[in-house]
Amino acid sequence: MKLTKNKKSVIEKLDTTKVYSIEEAAKLVKEITTTKFDASVDIDVRLGVDPRKANQMVRGVVTLPHGTGKETKVLVLCTPDKEKEAVDAGADFVGLDEYIEKIKGGWTDIDVIITMPTVMAKIGALGRILGPRGLMPNPKSGTVTMDIGKAVQEIKAGKIDFKVDKYGIVHSAIGKVSFTPEKIAENAIEFISVINKLRPSSAKGTYIKSIYVSSTMSQGISIDTKAFV
Numbered sequence: 001m002k003l004t005k006n007k008k009s010v011i012e013k014l015d016t017t018k019v020y021s022i023e024e025a026a027k028l029v030k031e032i033t034t035t036k037f038d039a040s041v042d043i044d045v046r047l048g049v050d051p052r053k054a055n056q057m058v059r060g061v062v063t064l065p066h067g068t069g070k071e072t073k074v075l076v077l078c079t080p081d082k083e084k085e086a087v088d089a090g091a092d093f094v095g096l097d098e099y100i101e102k103i104k105g106g107w108t109d110i111d112v113i114i115t116m117p118t119v120m121a122k123i124g125a126l127g128r129i130l131g132p133r134g135l136m137p138n139p140k141s142g143t144v145t146m147d148i149g150k151a152v153q154e155i156k157a158g159k160i161d162f163k164v165d166k167y168g169i170v171h172s173a174i175g176k177v178s179f180t181p182e183k184i185a186e187n188a189i190e191f192i193s194v195i196n197k198l199r200p201s202s203a204k205g206t207y208i209k210s211i212y213v214s215s216t217m218s219q220g221i222s223i224d225t226k227a228f229v
Contacts, residue, residue, distance in 0.1 A: 019224040022192075025213045026184035032218050033177045039216035040070070040173040041184055045195055046209040051164045055202045058170065059163030061141050062194040066183040067158030069176035070111075074155055075099060077115040077123060077137075082148050086114075089152035100126065108133055114143045114151045162195075168209075170195060177215050188213060192228050 013031050020028065033039050049056040075093040076086035077100070086094045093099060093110065096119060103126050113130065115123055115137045123130075123137060130136040137143040141161035145151050162172050174187040192211065199207045208228055212220035 014219060014221065016219070016222075019222045021227065022188050022213075022223055023181065023185050025221040025223055026181040026188065028221055029184065029213055029215050029218060030177055030181060032221075033215040035177075035215070035217050038069075039177045039218075040068075041175045041177060041179070042214050042216070043172055043174050043188055043191060044210075044212045044214075044220070045170045045192060046211075047164055047168050047170065047195070047203070048206045048209050049164060049168055049200060049203045051166055051168055053202070056200045057164065058195065058198050058200065059140065059161070060194055060198050061159055061161045062191050063154060064158040064160065064174060064187040065190055066175060066179060066187050068160065068173050069179060070173065072111045072155055073109065074152055075110040075113045076148055076152065077113060077119055078148055079116070079119065082116065085149040086152060089149040090156050091152045096122070103129055108135060110135065112143065112155050113137050114145070114148060114155070116146055116148065117144055120144060184213075188223075196228055 014028065029041055047058060049058055051057055073092045074090070076082075076091040077096050078086055078094065079096065083094050091114070100122060106129075108129065113135050120137070127136060138161075139145070142151055142154065142159070160172060162170050164170050172191060174191055175184050192208070196208065208225050211223035211225055211228070213223060214220040
């Protein structure tokens with residue numbers, strides 16, 4: 001197999017037997033990304049939990065200090081009296097019945113849906129469409145609220161919600177390759193520290209088992225977990 005010049009330079013820079021500090025990884029992920037586009041920087045945190053047990057389900061929200069670098073499309077499903085508040089806060093789409101019909105027809109070109117408790121009954125019917133795509137509003141993630149304006153602003157500023165998958169891994173985008181290494185590192189540290197605080201009391205043994213940082217097309221860089229224990 002012939003190695004491309006890009007692959008060769010990556011192999012020279014990345015030592016797969018080594019664990020890196022978060023600061024080193026933030027620099028390295030920029031160096032080993034060879035895509036022409038501004039790739040996302042992703043983080044994978046493997047936890048010592050059993051997600052099948054309700055008392056070991058790790059989920060939460062984090063506001064990244066420097067945002068994700070991604071334009072988040074927000075739909076607000078609300079009553080007419082809240083529409084102006086949603087628009088002023090920067091929501092991309094605002095309405096109710098017409099958007100419920102649109103979603104029933106298969107439209108899901110949005111990243112986050114924010115709604116209010118009084119209209120949740122209407123949105124429950126969309127569970128089959130929204131659930132598998134991770135778009136269902138949830139009071140725990142702050143997307144079912146009467147404070148619509150604040151919720152929209154927080155999402156637009158880089159607030160993300162996350163939950164552990166069935167393999168015990170929390171995966172999220174934490175920035176873009178165009179970010180400075182300092183911004184990537186600070187976002188990663190904030191993300192990991194929030195996960196750390198959510199350790200279930202029933203989880204035994206090592207909680208944070210491994211951390212990898214990568215970009216959309218790059219290899220994963222192993223992070224030293226000792227700094228976060």
